[in-house]
Amino acid sequence: MLQVAAQVSLIEQFTDSAIKAVATVEVIDRSPAILRDATLRAVGDAQRILYAPPHDLPVALFSELVKDPRVVAEATPDEMVHSAAGVTEAFAGVARTGSVCVDVSYERTGMVSLLAPLQIAVVAAETIVPQPRDLFRADMLDGKGLTRDFVFVTGPSATADMGPLVRGVHGPHKLHIIVLR
Amino acid sequence: MAISVFNPADISPRQVANKSEKKALLDAIRMTLGVQSAAVRRNTQTFNRNRYVATGLLADYNELKDRARQIKEQSIANLPQLLRQLEESVHANGGHFYLAKTAADANEYIREVLLRHKAKLVVKGKSITSEETKLNHALEAAGISVAETDLAEFILQVADEQPSHIIAPALHYSRERITALFKRTFTTDLPLDSGEELTKFAREKLREQFIAADAGISGANLIAADSGSIMLVESEGNIRMTTTLPPLHIAIAGIEKVVPSRTDFGVFLELLPASGTGQPLTSYVSILHPPLKAPTFAAPGKEAANGREFHLVLIDNGRSRMRDDPVLHEALYCIRCSACLNSCANFETVGGHAFGGETYSGGIGGSWEAGTGTLSNARFSELCTACSRCVPNCPVRIDIPWLNENLRQRMNQAQGSSPVKFLFGGMTGSAPEDCVAPLQKQFFGNYDAFGKWGTRFASLANASMHLPGSRSVMQSAFGIDRRRALPAFPKKTWERLYDEEKGAKQSPLQPGVVMLADVFTNYGSPERGMAAIHVLRAIGLDVMLSPAMPDGRAAMSQGMMETARRQARAIAPMLRRYLDDGRKIVVLEPSVLAMLRFDFKHLLDGDGTQALLAQNSFEPLEYLWEVAKQQRLDLAQTFPASRCPHGTRLFYHSHCQQRTCNSASQTVEVLRAAGFDVVTSSVECCGMAGSFGYKRDYYELSMAVGEDLFAQVRRADQEGGPRTLVASGTSCHEQLSAGMGRQVFHPAELLMSTLK
Numbered sequence: 052m053l054q055v056a057a058q059v060s061l062i063e064q065f066t067d068s069a070i071k072a073v074a075t076v077e078v079i080d081r082s083p084a085i086l087r088d089a090t091l092r093a094v095g096d097a098q099r100i101l102y103a104p105p106h107d108l109p110v111a112l113f114s115e116l117v118k119d120p121r122v123v124a125e126a127t128p129d130e131m132v133h134s135a136a137g138v139t140e141a142f143a144g145v146a147r148t149g150s151v152c153v154d155v156s157y158e159r160t161g162m163v164s165l166l167a168p169l170q171i172a173v174v175a176a177e178t179i180v181p182q183p184r185d186l187f188r189a190d191m192l193d194g195k196g197l198t199r200d201f202v203f204v205t206g207p208s209a210t211a212d213m214g215p216l217v218r219g220v221h222g223p224h225k226l227h228i229i230v231l232r
Numbered sequence: 233m234a235i236s237v238f239n240p241a242d243i244s245p246r247q248v249a250n251k252s253e254k255k256a257l258l259d260a261i262r263m264t265l266g267v268q269s270a271a272v273r274r275n276t277q278t279f280n281r282n283r284y285v286a287t288g289l290l291a292d293y294n295e296l297k298d299r300a301r302q303i304k305e306q307s308i309a310n311l312p313q314l315l316r317q318l319e320e321s322v323h324a325n326g327g328h329f330y331l332a333k334t335a336a337d338a339n340e341y342i343r344e345v346l347l348r349h350k351a352k353l354v355v356k357g358k359s360i361t362s363e364e365t366k367l368n369h370a371l372e373a374a375g376i377s378v379a380e381t382d383l384a385e386f387i388l389q390v391a392d393e394q395p396s397h398i399i400a401p402a403l404h405y406s407r408e409r410i411t412a413l414f415k416r417t418f419t420t421d422l423p424l425d426s427g428e429e430l431t432k433f434a435r436e437k438l439r440e441q442f443i444a445a446d447a448g449i450s451g452a453n454l455i456a457a458d459s460g461s462i463m464l465v466e467s468e469g470n471i472r473m474t475t476t477l478p479p480l481h482i483a484i485a486g487i488e489k490v491v492p493s494r495t496d497f498g499v500f501l502e503l504l505p506a507s508g509t510g511q512p513l514t515s516y517v518s519i520l521h522p523p524l525k526a527p528t529f530a531a532p533g534k535e536a537a538n539g540r541e542f543h544l545v546l547i548d549n550g551r552s553r554m555r556d557d558p559v560l561h562e563a564l565y566c567i568r569c570s571a572c573l574n575s576c577a578n579f580e581t582v583g584g585h586a587f588g589g590e591t592y593s594g595g596i597g598g599s600w601e602a603g604t605g606t607l608s609n610a611r612f613s614e615l616c617t618a619c620s621r622c623v624p625n626c627p628v629r630i631d632i633p634w635l636n637e638n639l640r641q642r643m644n645q646a647q648g649s650s651p652v653k654f655l656f657g658g659m660t661g662s663a664p665e666d667c668v669a670p671l672q673k674q675f676f677g678n679y680d681a682f683g684k685w686g687t688r689f690a691s692l693a694n695a696s697m698h699l700p701g702s703r704s705v706m707q708s709a710f711g712i713d714r715r716r717a718l719p720a721f722p723k724k725t726w727e728r729l730y731d732e733e734k735g736a737k738q739s740p741l742q743p744g745v746v747m748l749a750d751v752f753t754n755y756g757s758p759e760r761g762m763a764a765i766h767v768l769r770a771i772g773l774d775v776m777l778s779p780a781m782p783d784g785r786a787a788m789s790q791g792m793m794e795t796a797r798r799q800a801r802a803i804a805p806m807l808r809r810y811l812d813d814g815r816k817i818v819v820l821e822p823s824v825l826a827m828l829r830f831d832f833k834h835l836l837d838g839d840g841t842q843a844l845l846a847q848n849s850f851e852p853l854e855y856l857w858e859v860a861k862q863q864r865l866d867l868a869q870t871f872p873a874s875r876c877p878h879g880t881r882l883f884y885h886s887h888c889q890q891r892t893c894n895s896a897s898q899t900v901e902v903l904r905a906a907g908f909d910v911v912t913s914s915v916e917c918c919g920m921a922g923s924f925g926y927k928r929d930y931y932e933l934s935m936a937v938g939e940d941l942f943a944q945v946r947r948a949d950q951e952g953g954p955r956t957l958v959a960s961g962t963s964c965h966e967q968l969s970a971g972m973g974r975q976v977f978h979p980a981e982l983l984m985s986t987l988k
Binding site (some may be wrong): 068072125127128131132145147148150155156157158159160161162165182183184185186187188189196197199200201202203204205206207208209210211212213214215216217219220221222223 | 275381382383384386387400402403405406407408410426427428430431434436439442445459467469470472473476477494495496497499501502511512513514515516517518519520521522523525526527529530532533534551658802
């Protein structure tokens with residue numbers, strides 16, 4: 052009971068922090084159809100959606116999404132650089148900063164989460180940890196943070212080098228996070 | 233080549249990057265004040281404000297700093313072993329490891345690797361270390377094109393300028409100047425008149441390069457010896473592109489970036505962005521142990537490379553020598569967050585093109601330029617006034633002013649001796665080792681000697697300042713700017729005034745407080761000292777005055793370290809005796825309080841005296857506030873503000889070192905408890921900073937720094953008319969009165985004026 056309450060408050064903190072970092076967040080129930088609908092809502096009228104299959108979440112969870120004809124799992128190089136959105140899983144979230152941790156060591160997860168203007172990250176609620184430093188603890192998330200190649204993604208790419216703060220530089224212009232309850 | 237001094241815009245940053253000649257430093261100050269100051273101020277001060285917010289949100293900020301310091305100390309101590317372990321880890325991951333002795337060695341290795349791969353185009357993430365090695369020049373000379381992809385580095389590459397800031401290397405550019413630069417350089421019909429348009433323009437240009445690149449070169453914020461992992465902090469996504477798209481990845485970093493374990497990343501991961509841009513985390517922090525296992529990217533129409541290759545190139549280039557240096561080794565703890573730059577009033581005003589060398593800038597930059605180059609490259613560290621605001625903001629607790637004071641000593645020594653210097657030093661009290669220092673430094677460093685003579689012959693000394701030509705002599709012999717009003721010597725010192733109030737004098741054996749008759753108050757503003765005594769007595773304290781003795785501050789600020797050490801070793805036992813009698817020490821001048829709290833740890837032998845002095849010394853109103861809280865005194869009754877002849881509406885500017893001592897907020901508490909309406913300044917330093925603002929070379933800079941403070945006074949005055957100006961430090965008084973043309977009071981003087 053206590054654990055459930057703690058998790059709810061972590062999700063709330065995560066959502067608040069992610070919004071502060073200029074990401075958008077939707078918390079949904081864990082089902083293939085709901086995940087498909089939430090993803091397609093987020094991509095709007097995108098013509099092509101890059102997709103990297105998950106390693107931590109069950110592949111079956113994405114089974115409805117991949118049926119959509121716009122979703123491309125084996126993109127050609129040209130498609131890689133000319134797609135409106137990219138969907139990957141994130142193996143962890145961080146409550147204090149609203150970050151998602153994306154494993155970039157396998158398949159094309161790194162590129163799918165980087166090259167398209169809209170990045171969509173799907174994260175399981177139970178993998179949200181309180182602080183960034185928790186990724187470097189052996190007793191959190193089975194120590195995944197100590198062995199993997201990954202990126203803490205906190206909001207969209209940004210720069211202030213051209214004077215005012217601009218969002219959307221080399222990386223995605225928008226970050227949408229789907230949290231699975 | 234003669235450099236025009238008339239139009240600041242005619243001086244290019246590259247021309248004045250190397251400041252081994254003083255003229256380059258002075259021209260750089262003029263250039264930056266004229267061209268870059270507004271953008272530098274806006275950007276550094278934004279970082280500075282955001283950092284205070286972000287570090288405030290770290291619940292265990294101080295513990296994290298302690299931990300970070302500890303990790304860096306251990307890492308540098310064990311560096312040779314860590315490097316051997318790291319080499320094995322990188323090999324085990326399937327990568328290549330190269331330890332380069334010099335910059336040229338590193339460039340040569342990288343060039344060879346790229347030529348072996350027949351690389352034509354390299355995309356590069358921001359790496360200040362590669363600026364140090366001038367890697368781009370080496371690669372371009374070999375026919376390899378280099379595309380800087382960090383937008384700031386992109387601007388610098390287009391403009392051919394050195395970085396002006398360690399994390400935002402082009403922050404000296406306003407949006408308008410970038411538009412003008414791009415319009416000059418590129419053929420385009422786009423208006424490029426907003427940040428969005430400029431970003432879009434650069435993004436599209438660079439996207440082509442990312443896709444076509446044969447190799448990517450990145451830096452590394454940290455490297456873990458146990459796993460060969462690297463941490464890369466960024467916001468634009470260009471480092472992710474650089475490390476993800478091309479099949480060949482080369483990371484270049486200094487050997488000081490190595491820490492024992494990937495578990496150590498957690499500490500720095502949270503400290504670095506909070507201390508730098510003031511964000512909880514930047515957009516992307518990559519944790520990689522390359523080569524990546526993910527498939528490579530094949531550009532449209534190109535064949536995919538056969539697997540990935542990774543090279544970690546670590547450079548020494550003077551770092552081992554720094555490691556053996558008793559002073560400079562501390563600079564190796566630097567994690568390059570830029571907090572010391574952004575919290576420095578001088579840096580905020582001129583940036584790294586004046587307060588910096590060919591690569592490194594700001595307070596920490598002098599040690600790096602000296603360590604990776606030669607001592608004379610560190611001349612710009614003269615702009616460190618030892619105001620100490622960087623010290624509490626450094627995530628690894630580097631005592632940056634101490635580094636700069638020692639560099640100053642070495643530069644003094646490098647100048648060589650002369651009979652005049654020796655004669656002057658002998659007369660004024662310099663230690664023999666410090667008699668090589670220039671006359672100006674010995675003049676300011678031996679303030680106590682001049683104070684003693686000046687007050688003894690006050691009428692003569694003051695009158696002589698008004699003699700025709702006397703200020704020209706001061707200017708030419710000691711470099712004292714004639715536009716600065718020199719404070720008049722009082723006819724009676726603080727000691728003398730105190731002795732004359734015989735009736736009130738108390739037994740030295742009765743526990744209470746002793747006020748240190750610091751030389752600045754004793755010879756400069758004894759009336760403030762007497763006011764502090766009266767105010768402390770008003771709440772029932774037994775107050776006595778110590779003999780006047782120099783404390784080492786003036787000497788240390790001029791790099792006269794032996795003189796400072798002697799003075800510290802003479803004054804410490806004198807103060808210790810009062811502590812042994814059960815008294816607390818109260819120090820009016822905050823720069824002297826900071827000596828007792830912090831600097832004596834460098835100057836005294838480790839017999840425990842320094843710790844005792846640090847724990848038992850207080851700023852007067854800090855002590856008053858502690859007593860008032862403990863004894864629940866009603867300060868409004870003791871010091872009713874309504875009785876103050878100078879009004880109750882105040883503008884209070886606390887002293888930079890007073891804030892570093894955490895001894896400033898109590899003054900505001902006391903004044904408010906007494907019924908005053910207090911507005912406070914939020915600048916890091918007034919710009920006078922002891923002798924700094926008096927020096928002819930730095931007068932304009934000092935006044936430009938002061939302008940932030942003056943503007944805050946004017947803003948506060950807008951509602952309800954001019955406020956009474958209040959400051960705790962001697963130099964702040966001089967600066968505020970010069971800038972505002974109004975009388976400035978010490979808080980103790982105001983409180984005394986409310987007494988019946």
